[in-house]
Amino acid sequence: MKSNNKINIPWRGTLILLAILVLAVGYLNYAKAVVVSTPCTADMVPVGASCVDKYEASVWSDPNGLGIQFGVFTGQTAYPLTFPPNGNWTVPLYAVSKAGILPSTGLTWFQAQQACALSGKSLIPYDEWLMAAAGTPDPGRDNLTTDCNINSGVAVPSRSRTDCVSNWGVHDTMGNVMEWTTDWVQGTGTNSTWLPTGSGLPGALPQNMTSLVYGQDFMRHVNPANVQATPVQDLQGTTQFPAVLIPGGFFGGGMVLPGVFALRADFAPSVQDVRVGFRCAR
Numbered sequence: 001m002k003s004n005n006k007i008n009i010p011w012r013g014t015l016i017l018l019a020i021l022v023l024a025v026g027y028l029n030y031a032k033a034v035v036v037s038t039p040c041t042a043d044m045v046p047v048g049a050s051c052v053d054k055y056e057a058s059v060w061s062d063p064n065g066l067g068i069q070f071g072v073f074t075g076q077t078a079y080p081l082t083f084p085p086n087g088n089w090t091v092p093l094y095a096v097s098k099a100g101i102l103p104s105t106g107l108t109w110f111q112a113q114q115a116c117a118l119s120g121k122s123l124i125p126y127d128e129w130l131m132a133a134a135g136t137p138d139p140g141r142d143n144l145t146t147d148c149n150i151n152s153g154v155a156v157p158s159r160s161r162t163d164c165v166s167n168w169g170v171h172d173t174m175g176n177v178m179e180w181t182t183d184w185v186q187g188t189g190t191n192s193t194w195l196p197t198g199s200g201l202p203g204a205l206p207q208n209m210t211s212l213v214y215g216q217d218f219m220r221h222v223n224p225a226n227v228q229a230t231p232v233q234d235l236q237g238t239t240q241f242p243a244v245l246i247p248g249g250f251f252g253g254g255m256v257l258p259g260v261f262a263l264r265a266d267f268a269p270s271v272q273d274v275r276v277g278f279r280c281a282r
Contacts, residue, residue, distance in 0.1 A: 044098035051095035055158035065096035072106035109269030112278035121280035135167030151177035187225035
């Protein structure tokens with residue numbers, strides 16, 4: 001009699017199911033790898049899991065860095081009333097990472113934040129800024145040609161100081177202009193407590209409220225930054241905001257003070273200073 005050598009394997013279905021699961025997991029890992037390794041745009045470089053602008057931001061009327069550039073340096077146009085210090089714009093302006101261009105400065109944290117957002121990016125957090133700046137040379141000098149711009153007395157176009165680049169390919173984190181980051185911290189002023197309107201106490205409104213430009217919103221238990229907006233910049237000049245972390249140093253900081261780990265935390269986000277620009281990330 002012919003024997004039947006066919007073996008019945010009851011776990012054959014289990015093997016098939018396991019194979020399907022292995023394939024599915026492999027596909028998901030592949031998809032994840034594709035997402036993570038998607039290259040940054042040409043104006044940015046990958047830094048960890050983020051994309052960071054190669055260059056300090058310049059502000060333009062066109063998202064491609066064409067048209068009118070805005071700022072406070074010679075050749076730049078003053079920020080229009082349609083892009084006010086409180087960031088409540090009616091006509092958009094765009095942050096652009098562009099080589100060979102003077103950075104845009106003299107704008108508030110709120111304007112910088114909105115310029116980044118309108119370009120599909122965000123203002124860079126301080127920890128990401130530090131990560132992106134790693135490896136930037138700090139020779140303790142400024143030869144006025146290739147070293148980081150720490151002692152020339154003026155801002156220079158992005159990437160013009162060719163040696164001032166980090167391990168990640170981010171330019172001018174040290175010197176040139178200081179850069180707004182997303183991070184706010186308590187300032188050095190006296191902790192403000194609530195003084196209701198009509199209390200008759202001197203200084204009740206300035207101590208507890210933002211200025212008219214910022215809606216006269218209350219500021220309670222906030223230690224204001226040492227440097228607030230001036231009356232020229234902001235009517236009353238009494239915004240009472242806390243401080244923003246601003247790293248890097250600037251073009252006139254001298255041979256020692258600027259650097260990757262240089263940091264100041266005394267400017268309110270309402271300040272408009274010729275030494276302070278910004279950089280975006282995504």
